[in-house]
Amino acid sequence: MKGIQVSKLGGADVLEYKELPDPRPEPHQVLIQVRGASVNFADTRARSGGYHLGKKPPFTPGLDSAGIVLEVGSEVAQIKEGDHVIAFPASGSYAEKAVVNQELTFVIPKTLDFVKASAAALVAGTVTHMLQQVARIEEDESLLVHGAAGGVGTTALQVAKAAGISRVFGSIGSPWKEEHVRKMGAEGIVDYSSPTYAQNILEMTGNKGVDVILNPIGGETIEQDLICLAPFGRLVIFGELGGGPATIPQDSLYTNNKAILGSSFGHYRRSRPAVVRESMERVIEFLAAGKIDVFVDRCLRLSEASQAHQRLENREALGKIVLVPETFYQGE
Numbered sequence: 001m002k003g004i005q006v007s008k009l010g011g012a013d014v015l016e017y018k019e020l021p022d023p024r025p026e027p028h029q030v031l032i033q034v035r036g037a038s039v040n041f042a043d044t045r046a047r048s049g050g051y052h053l054g055k056k057p058p059f060t061p062g063l064d065s066a067g068i069v070l071e072v073g074s075e076v077a078q079i080k081e082g083d084h085v086i087a088f089p090a091s092g093s094y095a096e097k098a099v100v101n102q103e104l105t106f107v108i109p110k111t112l113d114f115v116k117a118s119a120a121a122l123v124a125g126t127v128t129h130m131l132q133q134v135a136r137i138e139e140d141e142s143l144l145v146h147g148a149a150g151g152v153g154t155t156a157l158q159v160a161k162a163a164g165i166s167r168v169f170g171s172i173g174s175p176w177k178e179e180h181v182r183k184m185g186a187e188g189i190v191d192y193s194s195p196t197y198a199q200n201i202l203e204m205t206g207n208k209g210v211d212v213i214l215n216p217i218g219g220e221t222i223e224q225d226l227i228c229l230a231p232f233g234r235l236v237i238f239g240e241l242g243g244g245p246a247t248i249p250q251d252s253l254y255t256n257n258k259a260i261l262g263s264s265f266g267h268y269r270r271s272r273p274a275v276v277r278e279s280m281e282r283v284i285e286f287l288a289a290g291k292i293d294v295f296v297d298r299c300l301r302l303s304e305a306s307q308a309h310q311r312l313e314n315r316e317a318l319g320k321i322v323l324v325p326e327t328f329y330q331g332e
Contacts, residue, residue, distance in 0.1 A: 002325070003095030004305045007058045009049040012309040015094075017302065020060065023091045023099040027075040030105050032067040032085060035328055036118030036299075037093035039308045039321040040064070040151070041216075041241065042266065047309065053266045060092030061305075062323075063266070064125075066108070066118035067098075076102045084110045086121040086280070088269055094305055096325045103273040106280045109288050114328075119320040120287055120294040123155040126238070126265040128286075129279040130214055131159065134263045135234045141211035142167035144201060144228070146192050146221065147241070148184070149177035151320040154295045156214055157184040162291035169201060169210060173315065180318050184295065192217060198227035209233060219244035222260075231256040238263045295319030301329050 003020040025031045043061045045051035069083045079085070079102055087105045089098035108117055131137045137160075145156040148170025160168045170186035172178060178189050188204040190197040202209060209230035215221060216239030225235050226249065237260065252258065269276050286292040297317040300308050301324065308321045324330075 001096040002302065003060050003092075004062075004302065005058050005060055006047050009047065009057060011048070012044075012306040012313070014047060015061070015305045015309065017305065020095060023097055025071055025073045025099045027073040029073045029090065029099045029101055030069050030076055030079055030085075030087075031071040031097060031099055032065065032087060032089075032105075033070050034065045034093060034096055034098055034325060035067040035114035037062045037065045037302075037323045038119050038122060038151070039305075039312055039323060040122055041239070041312065044309050044313055052264070053270070060095050062089065062093030062095070062098075064088055064118065064121035065093035065098055066114045066121065069105075070097070073102070079105055079107060083107050084112065084114075086117050086284075088121070094302060094323060096302070096327070101273075104269060104276065106277070106284060108284055112287055115296060115299055115322050115324065116294060117287065119151070119296050119322050120155065120283060120292065122265070123151045123320065124159060124283040124286070124292060124294060125276065125280050126152060127156040127159045127214070128282050129265050129268065129276070130236050130238060130263050131156075131163065131212070132282070133275060133279065134261050135212045135236050137163075137165060137212045139164040140166050142169070142205065142230075144169045144171065144210045144213045144225075145186075146171045146213070146215045146217050148172055148181045148186055148189070149174075149318055151294075151317070152216065154181070154184045154319045155292065157181070157186055158292040158294070159286065161185045162286050167205070167210075169204065171197060177318065192221055195224075198224040201228035212236065214238065217242040219246055222246040222248060226252045226258060229258050231258065233258050235260045236263050237261070238265075297321050299324050299329070299331070301326050
């Protein structure tokens with residue numbers, strides 16, 4: 001089969017499109033024909049050596065996919081050949097085929113588009129997990145999503161609306177992304193690079209602040225988030241794209257019962273797959289009912305993985321980038 005291999009850590013140019021051995025499923029695994037694999041920041045960090053759950057070279061990158069089950073292991077139950085699935089492969093998803101543990105394989109309706117399903121798998125699962133399992137957000141509460149123009153951000157806006165969250169705000173790092181974020185459902189938008197965005201959020205909320213904040217940026221945004229986080233609010237950190245140290249004024253936490261929570265959906269996939277299934281079942285319900293429609297920036301051929309990584313790292317993408325094997329590629 002054809003696929004992408006990382007033989008050494010480095011920039012996007014280390015992604016090699018080449019012939020790879022066909023994977024074989026173990027008794028508890030399924031083999032899928034990959035019809036779409038989304039590109040995530042975690043993939044770029046794994047390629048460069050910065051992802052906390054990354055593998056050592058050589059490896060095939062890719063955390064999620066959608067496709068058709070080709071073969072099931074002897075111990076697999078409730079999944080059969082021919083099923084359409086979204087999955088978190090054990091062998092990497094940037095390939096024509098992948099093996100997946102059965103507990104991380106989720107059957108989807110055959111009416112769902114593979115590109116849309118693959119685009120939704122990781123980001124919608126991550127967002128649904130953070131909102132429901134980590135932050136435990138209620139319908140009458142408000143939400144601020146940092147990086148709202150990206151794959152996770154645009155999906156978070158949609159999932160929040162689908163879940164009935166009353167007020168949703170977004171932050172962006174480039175003014176040209178504002179129109180897109182408004183279309184995705186943000187009531188108000190701030191610039192996370194501005195030293196006054198916390199005050200802007202307070203003004204928008206009548207000095208109440210927001211109840212939940214999803215933050216993949218870290219660094220200097222943490223202190224500002226605590227300023228505009230409402231009493232009893234929850235700040236969920238799930239990345240550090242901004243780099244740099246974070247300052248946490250302790251009195252801003254305990255005096256108003258604010259909480260900072262860390263979230264790694266990848267760690268849950270490895271250690272608590274039953275919790276992941278609960279989130280993914282909700283995601284599939286949203287997709288099937290048309291309540292979320294993950295925005296796809298563009299589809300690229302599997303052989304164009306380097307271009308996909310460069311576009312993502314340059315912050316040029318709105319929403320998700322999906323890689324499609326050449327056999328099934330139909331253009332953007």
